Amino acid sequence: MESLERIIAEQPFVEGLESYYLQLLVGCARNVVFEAGHTVFREGEEAHEFYLLRHGKVAIEIHAPQRPPIVVETLADGDVLGWSWLIPPHHWRFTARAVTQVRAIALDGKCLRTKCEANHDLGYELLKRFADIMSRRVDAARYQVIDVYGGGVNQ
Amino acid sequence: MSPDDPMLPVAYRVEKVTKETRDTFTLVTRRVDRAPRHAFEPGQFSMLYVCAVGELPISISGDTADKQNLTYTVRSVGQVTNQLVSLGVGDTLGVRGPFGVPWPVEEARGKDVVVVAGGIGLAPLRPVLYHILRRREEYGRLVLLYGARSPQDQLFRKELTQWSQAPESRVLTTVDYGGVNWHGHVGVVTTMFRYVRLRPERTIAMVCGPEIMMRFVARELETRGVERSQIRVSMERNMKCGCGFCGHCQYGPDFICKDGPVFSYDRIQSRMEAYEI
Ligand SMILES: Cc1cc2nc3c(=O)[nH]c(=O)nc-3n(C[C@H](O)[C@H](O)[C@H](O)COP(=O)(O)OP(=O)(O)OC[C@H]3O[C@@H](n4cnc5c(N)ncnc54)[C@H](O)[C@@H]3O)c2cc1C
Ligand code: FES
Numbered sequence: 001m002e003s004l005e006r007i008i009a010e011q012p013f014v015e016g017l018e019s020y021y022l023q024l025l026v027g028c029a030r031n032v033v034f035e036a037g038h039t040v041f042r043e044g045e046e047a048h049e050f051y052l053l054r055h056g057k058v059a060i061e062i063h064a065p066q067r068p069p070i071v072v073e074t075l076a077d078g079d080v081l082g083w084s085w086l087i088p089p090h091h092w093r094f095t096a097r098a099v100t101q102v103r104a105i106a107l108d109g110k111c112l113r114t115k116c117e118a119n120h121d122l123g124y125e126l127l128k129r130f131a132d133i134m135s136r137r138v139d140a141a142r143y144q145v146i147d148v149y150g151g152g153v154n155q
Numbered sequence: 156m157s158p159d160d161p162m163l164p165v166a167y168r169v170e171k172v173t174k175e176t177r178d179t180f181t182l183v184t185r186r187v188d189r190a191p192r193h194a195f196e197p198g199q200f201s202m203l204y205v206c207a208v209g210e211l212p213i214s215i216s217g218d219t220a221d222k223q224n225l226t227y228t229v230r231s232v233g234q235v236t237n238q239l240v241s242l243g244v245g246d247t248l249g250v251r252g253p254f255g256v257p258w259p260v261e262e263a264r265g266k267d268v269v270v271v272a273g274g275i276g277l278a279p280l281r282p283v284l285y286h287i288l289r290r291r292e293e294y295g296r297l298v299l300l301y302g303a304r305s306p307q308d309q310l311f312r313k314e315l316t317q318w319s320q321a322p323e324s325r326v327l328t329t330v331d332y333g334g335v336n337w338h339g340h341v342g343v344v345t346t347m348f349r350y351v352r353l354r355p356e357r358t359i360a361m362v363c364g365p366e367i368m369m370r371f372v373a374r375e376l377e378t379r380g381v382e383r384s385q386i387r388v389s390m391e392r393n394m395k396c397g398c399g400f401c402g403h404c405q406y407g408p409d410f411i412c413k414d415g416p417v418f419s420y421d422r423i424q425s426r427m428e429a430y431e432i
Contacts (some may be wrong), residue, residue, distance in 0.1 A: 052336030059333075059341065074341040076350060099338055136346075139371075143343040144331050145352045148368045149304050 004029055008105055011052045012078045013129060021122050028111035034098040040081070043095045047084035049106045053077060056102030061095045073140070074099065083130050085109025161398045164204045164249025165193070169242050170224060173404040175310045179230040179275060180240040181216065185223055187247060190227065192225050196257035197282035198389065199419050201225065204249030205242075209235040212394045212412070214279035219286060228278035228310065252355035254397045256417045258283045259387060263394060264361045268380075269351075271372045273302045273344055273364025277310045279372040279389055279416075280363050284314075289320050292294045298326040298351050302344030302368070305332045325351060344368065355380030360415075370427055373420050383421035390415050390423070 008009045008014060014022060032051070034040055040058060041047070051058075057076045060067040072094070075081050081104070084092050090109065115122030167184035174180055183420060186192055193201070195215050204210040217226025231240045260283060268287060287294050299318060305308045309328060310380065319326035327347045328420050329340035340347065344364075358381050362369045369388045376386050392411045395403040399413035407426050420427075 057340075059335075061335075068335050071337065071341045073346075074329075074333070074339075076340070078349065098178070130230060140343050140346045143345065143368075143371055146367070147304065147331070148343055148371070149276075149302060149308070149331070155413060 003055075004031065004105070005072060007031070008053065011054070011105070013052055013080050013133075017125060021125055022121055024115050024119070025107060025112070028108040028115065029105050030108075030123055032104050032106045034102040034104070036098055036100050038098045038102075040102070041092045041094040043092055045092050047082060047090045047144065048084035048109050049091050050080060050085050050109060051104040051106050053079045053081055054105065055102045056104075057099040058098050058102055060096050061097055069095070070146075073137070080130075080133055084133065085113070086126075086130060161251060161254070162396065162400075164202075164210075164246050164251050167225060167250045169244055169246045169248070172242070172244060175193065175228060176308050178232075178240075179227060179228060179310060181228045182239070182242060183217070183224045183226045184248065184250070185225075186382075192223060193250065193253055195219065195253040195282075197224070197260055197286050198258035198279055198303050199253035199255050200397075200416065201227070201252035202254070202394070203227065203239060205235055205238045206247075206249070207345070208238045209345065210249070210251075211235045212391075212397055213239070214389075214416075216278040216281045219282055220289065228281075229277070230275045234379075241269060254412055254414055256413075258361050258389075258417055260286050263361075264288075264293050265357075267298070267354055267358045269298045269300070269353065269358055269360040269376070269418070271300045271344060271360065271362045271376075272362075273368040273372075274304065274308065275299055275310070276362075276364030276368075279315075280361060281311065282316060283361060285330070288318065288324075291322055295323070295357060296354075297321070298353075299324070299325070299326045300347040300351070301328045302347070303328070303330050304362075305330050306334075306337050306339070317357070327351070343371075345371050348375050348379060351414050352378050352389060353381065355382075358385060360386045361389075362386065366390070366427060373424070373427075384419055386420035387417050388420055388427075389417050 059071045060073045063069045166187040170185050171183040200212045200214040203213050204209050213227045218229040222282050229239045231237045333341040360376050362372050373386050390411050392404040395401045397412045399410050404411040
């Protein structure tokens with residue numbers, strides 16, 4: 001069986017991370033599988049974990065009364081799902097649903113926060129990586145709201 | 156005047172009309188006088204004249220190997236395009252051209268080709284895909300990233316599935332708004348780069364879509380190490396003559412109809428990032 005450490009080491013999120021820090025992550029990690037249709041987390045719930053997606057697709061949804069959920073984004077192999085574990089008050093802002101069967105590594109947020117408080121170098125490494133993901137997602141969300149394919153001549 | 160006079164429209168008859176999406180139709184047309192159709196290269200456009208309505212530039216979206224027909228995919232956005240998509244089988248239209256600088260399919264030989272399209276931008280790139288897939292062994296990896304507003308706005312859906320099954324080819328499609336029954340990707344086309352590993356030193360990219368999308372895509376390609384000179388984009392401006400006489404399509408020192416529409420990104424990057432050109 002593949003060791004958890006090997007599996008995590010293959011994830012783009014930890015590329016270039018020193019093995020000492022990788023060990024610290026492994027101590028907070030476990031393998032998870034979600035079947036298609038399973039709600040991974042729900043808006044408003046406490047954010048205990050985040051996920052490194054190995055295989056499968058997850059939809060990030062906003063729920064509104066009297067209308068079907070709106071899928072704002074999908075994430076897939078190699079993506080990181082969730083950062084609310086890092087930011088107080090540690091509650092999910094969106095709902096995440098498995099679109100297909102999903103295999104992922106779940107990382108325990110409390111465990112990691114404790115390690116980051118004790119080891120600021122680890123905290124800084126993780127923050128830099130999350131800042132990169134967040135800035136890319138903000139860019140993508142901005143492009144989405146301007147209806148980027150709608151324009152034509154002279155736009 | 157000879158029928159090859161670039162200012163003189165030649166009559167073509169509509170042979171077939173396919174509804175691609177709610178506002179986009181593909182017209183297959185054939186010369187009325189039964190002479191060989193105009194020769195074209197992938198990325199070139201024709202000036203299409205609809206009697207009593209007007210004339211406008213439309214890219215050829217068909218296969219260069221189809222020796223009988225010229226095929227166009229038109230999105231209805233205004234007066235002339237509305238009329239074009241209302242044409243039925245047997246109706247005629249005037250065709251001038253083809254005009255313009257084509258996609259660099261020869262230069263791309265031996266390289267990995269990344270094709271990025273947004274919305275109607277897939278139409279001018281379809282001849283490139285036909286060209287490469289027919290000569291698969293002459294090119295490296297083929298990646299097609301295609302973004303549309305919604306699943307219903309995706310063009311050429313059957314062909315997208317076929318292309319994804321070709322050897323050494325990766326087709327990733329995404330939409331801005333999916334709905335819960337959509338099982339594909341949701342997010343703008345730039346987010347699809349996460350799922351492909353590029354070999355930037357041997358990659359050439361061809362990008363077509365609204366200008367704003369092409370800018371974002373070019374930036375993403377640069378971030379991933381693809382040189383500006385290896386990124387080609389297709390520009391749109393309003394046109395009149397289509398062949399470099401009238402100056403209507405002037406874009407800085409270039410005329411889009413004659414020096415483009417396909418440009419190397421290093422040539423026009425600063426203009427694309429400036430306002431009001
Ligand atoms: C080289 C080149 C190749 C082209 N290839 C194609 C093609 O393959 N298929 C195709 O459908 N179109 C293509 N176009 C765009 C097409 O020529 C224009 O959509 C057309 O000129 C619009 O004319 P119209 O009379 O229908 O609209 P107009 O009456 O001139 O415009 C109506 C409204 O629509 C807006 N508008 C105009 N064009 C667009 C557009 N493209 N998208 C969104 N809004 C627009 C205008 O700003 C205006 O508000 C190409 C343009 C160029 C320069
Ligand atoms: S349209 Fe006349 S010069 Fe380009």
